[in-house]
Amino acid sequence: xxxxxxxxxxxxxxxxxxxxxxxxxxxxxxxxxxxxxxxxxxxxxxxxxxxxxxxxxxxxxxxxxxxxxxxxxxxxxxxxxxxxxxxxxxxxxxxxxxxxxxxxxxxxxxxxxxxxxxxxxxxxxxxxxxxxxxxxxxxxxxxxxxxxxxxxxxxxxxxxxxxxxxxxxxxxxxxxxxxxxxxxxxxxxxxxxxxxxxxxxxxxxxxxxxxxxxxxxxxxxxxxxxxxxxxxxxxxxxxxxxxxxxxxxxxxxxxxxxxxxxxxxxxxxxxxxxxxxxxxxxxxxxxxxxxxxxxxxxxxxxxxxxxxxxxxxxxxxxxxxxxxxxxxxxxxxxxxxxxxxxxxxxxxxxxxxxxxxxxxxxxxxxxxxxxxxxxxxxxxxxxxxxxxxxxxxxxxxxxxxxxxxxxxxxxxxxxxxxxxxxxxxxxxxxxxxxxxxxxxxxxxxxxxxxxxxxxxxxxxxxxxxxxxxxxxxxxxxxxxxxxx
Ligand code: AMP
Ligand code: ZN
Numbered sequence: 001x002x003x004x005x006x007x008x009x010x011x012x013x014x015x016x017x018x019x020x021x022x023x024x025x026x027x028x029x030x031x032x033x034x035x036x037x038x039x040x041x042x043x044x045x046x047x048x049x050x051x052x053x054x055x056x057x058x059x060x061x062x063x064x065x066x067x068x069x070x071x072x073x074x075x076x077x078x079x080x081x082x083x084x085x086x087x088x089x090x091x092x093x094x095x096x097x098x099x100x101x102x103x104x105x106x107x108x109x110x111x112x113x114x115x116x117x118x119x120x121x122x123x124x125x126x127x128x129x130x131x132x133x134x135x136x137x138x139x140x141x142x143x144x145x146x147x148x149x150x151x152x153x154x155x156x157x158x159x160x161x162x163x164x165x166x167x168x169x170x171x172x173x174x175x176x177x178x179x180x181x182x183x184x185x186x187x188x189x190x191x192x193x194x195x196x197x198x199x200x201x202x203x204x205x206x207x208x209x210x211x212x213x214x215x216x217x218x219x220x221x222x223x224x225x226x227x228x229x230x231x232x233x234x235x236x237x238x239x240x241x242x243x244x245x246x247x248x249x250x251x252x253x254x255x256x257x258x259x260x261x262x263x264x265x266x267x268x269x270x271x272x273x274x275x276x277x278x279x280x281x282x283x284x285x286x287x288x289x290x291x292x293x294x295x296x297x298x299x300x301x302x303x304x305x306x307x308x309x310x311x312x313x314x315x316x317x318x319x320x321x322x323x324x325x326x327x328x329x330x331x332x333x334x335x336x337x338x339x340x341x342x343x344x345x346x347x348x349x350x351x352x353x354x355x356x357x358x359x360x361x362x363x364x365x366x367x368x369x370x371x372x373x374x375x376x377x378x379x380x381x382x383x384x385x386x387x388x389x390x391x392x393x394x395x396x397x398x399x400x401x402x403x404x405x406x407x408x409x410x411x412x413x414x415x416x417x418x419x420x421x422x423x424x425x426x427x428x429x430x431x432x433x434x435x436x437x438x439x440x441x442x443x444x445x446x447x448x449x450x451x452x453x454x455x456x457x458x459x460x461x462x463x464x465x466x467x468x469x470x471x472x473x474x475x476x477x478x479x480x481x482x483x484x
Contacts, residue, residue, distance in 0.1 A: 002057055004379045005303060007234060007257040008154055012379060017225050018255060022060040024224035025051065026216040026254070028233055029111070031068040032092040033077060037277035038293065038308070039263035039270035041103060043230045045294060046260045046302040046380075048105040050228065052423045053376050063108035064219045067093060069115050070195065071208060085115070085195055099280040102290045103297075104425040112215045114206070115195075120214035121206045122199045124248050125185045129201060133247035137176050139188035139202055145181045148243045154257060155235035183240055185210050209240035216254075217245060227254035234259050260302045267307060283313070291324075291428045292317040298382050298424060324428050326393050330413050333405065360399050361409025365416040368392035372420060382424070389420055439470055443481055446472075 002015040017023050027047040030036045036044075044065075051063045069089045078088035093113075101107075125141055128134035133147045145151045152158075184207035189196035196203045216224065222245070229238065238257065245253040262269045270277045283293055296316040300306040368388045375384035396413055399405060405413070421427045446461040462472060465481070473480045 002053075002377045004256070004258065006255075007259050008254075010156075013256070015256065017059065018223060021058070022062060023054050023226060024062045024064075024220040025054075025226035025228065026064045026066075026212070026220060026224065027108070027227075028212055028229035028237070029066045029068065030096055031071055031073070032089045032096055033071070033073045034092060034272060035279040035281065036096055036099060037270060037272065037279050038283065038297065039277060040230075041099070041280060041293075042263040042297045042302075042306060043228075043260040044100065044105060045103060045297045047108075047228055048425075049298055049302075049380065049382065049423060050226070050258070051108070052106065052425070053380065056376075056419070056423050062110070062220065064110040064112065064216060065108040066212060066215045067096070067111065067113045068208075068211065069093070069113045070205065070211075075195065095281075102284075103280065103294050104290065110219045112219065114211040114215070117211065117214050117218065118197045118206065120218050121210045122186075122197070124210060124214055124217075124244060126200060127248045128185065128244065131247070133243075134185055135178065136201060137178070140184055140204065141186035141201055142177050142182040143185055143240065143243060143247070145179055145183075145243065148247050150246070151181075151243050152239065154242055155239045157235055157239075183207060183209065183236065185244070209237055210244055212237070212241050213244040213248070213253075216241075217249075222249040222251050222253075224254055226256045226258060228258040228260070231259045231261050258302070261305045263297070263306050263308055265308045270308065278308070288313055288317060289320065291320045291426060295320050295426050298426070299386060301379065301381050301383055303379065320426055320428060323389070323393065323426060326397065327414070327417055327427050329400070330396065330405070330410055330417075333400070333410055359406065359409055359412075361396055361405045362412040364392050364395040364399070365409075365412045369416050369419060376423065385420075385424070392416070439465065439468065439481060443472070443479055447479060 003012050004015060005012045025047075027044070029044070030040055047063075047065065051061050054061050070085060074085050074089060078085045081088065125134060128143065129136070129141065132144065134141050134143055136142075186199065186201065186204045186206060188202060189204045191203065196205055216227070227238065227241075234257075242253050264270060265276050265278075268274060268276055280290070280293060284290065292313060293316070296308075296313050297306070299316065368391060371388035371391070372385045375381040375388060378384070392413070396405070399409075417427060442461050442465055446458050446465075449455070449457040449461065465472060470481050473482070
């Protein structure tokens with residue numbers, strides 16, 4: 001039974017979708033004004049683990065992940081270069097997805113951009129004006145917090161004398177507001193100023209928070225299951241999203257809220273403004289693998305802070321290599337039909353009979369999978385989930401050295417690895433297992449070439465495969481391949 005901590009209720013709750021088997025989730029994505037740093041990616045890798053684990057549990061997932069492609073930093077940087085905000089953000093959007101993919105994240109179902117959803121934002125603001133939750137002042141539109149008594153229910157911030165909640169991103173609006181806590185929904189922009197959009201309540205551009213209300217409700221409906229993001233977004237961003245959305249619809253906005261803790265460096269939060277950050281590319285340039293970076297980012301449960309160190313990253317590098325080697329070893333043994341140690345016991349083990357009475361590998365794999373699921377069910381405890389994998393690796397390695405594994409045992413271990421990896425994505429794709437499908441496709445293409453008497457292409461493919469260490473054998477049953 002999946003349970004996790006819901007920021008909204010401050011309770012660890014059993015997860016229950018609102019209607020059927022589908023989970024609708026929204027995750028606040030990056031502001032595309034620069035390269036994302038690995039702190040940002042800690043939050044995004046967790047979102048990836050969350051979606052993958054929900055699928056592992058048998059849910060259908062609809063995951064919306066926005067790109068913030070308009071804010072003051074973007075407007076200022078584009079203006080400095082005398083280019084449009086689209087021209088300015090385009091390369092950063094591309095770099096973002098390159099890094100996102102390289103880190104092994106699955107692409108969310110919907111990845112909307114703020115600037116493509118201005119009409120939806122205008123619609124919500126118009127509703128809020130109409131029902132008294134928003135007002136105009138000096139041409140800009142503000143949210144009237146006094147009209148939403150539940151304001152503060154997510155962050156539980158006491159507002160007397162403290163409106164910033166320690167946030168670095170509190171709106172600093174220069175216009176008159178009814179109440180200091182009120183925040184801008186729409187900022188007045190003069191006729192000749194860019195960027196600006198026409199709205200029934202005047203030309204302007206959106207405030208920071210309205211985009212996420214608009215994009216989440218457009219794709220997920222007025223009420224959905226999960227909303228997630230980094231800890232710093234709890235206030236004011238998520239509090240304001242709730243006020244806007246629930247103020248407009250009168251319905252619950254999101255049932256569960258999950259907030260990821262920070263990645264720190266020397267115990268200080270990693271951030272662009274502090275300058276104490278590494279991008280994914282910085283670390284790749286220093287020779288670290290994407291897999292090790294991913295492993296490090298997910299190795300600590302998301303609600304605990306993670307302190308980045310190069311020793312930690314080096315450790316992650318050795319760990320992912322060990323995992324990759326382990327899978328190759330088990331896989332190779334299966335492919336060759338014998339134990340890699342080549343011992344007598346291994347030969348016997350392969351007949352399956354003796355090991356059917358003593359399927360130690362299967363037991364180890366089954367226990368590991370149970371522990372893995374129990375750990376992930378417990379507020380996404382990735383550290384304990386990894387420990388269950390490492391326990392299995394140790395046990396199976398010992399077994400392989402001692403007595404070998406039966407074909408059934410090997411199969412069981414490989415299947416469990418696939419299950420772990422469907423959630424964590426840490427075993428990597430460079431090794432034999434991933435190669436198999438590539439090899440098979442080439443073998444098939446070579447057969448096709450031969451059928452078409454295209455011997456030049458067929459020879460080319462044979463050479464290409466030979467370079468990969470693959471040997472082809474023509475048998476009466478067709479072409480077989482094996483590794484050299
Ligand atoms: P931004 O691009 O600034 O809008 O941030 C994108 C996401 O990264 C947000 O969910 C932030 O909360 C998150 N974030 C920013 N810094 C960190 C950090 N040091 N550790 C974890 N998440 C972070
Ligand atoms: Zn957001």
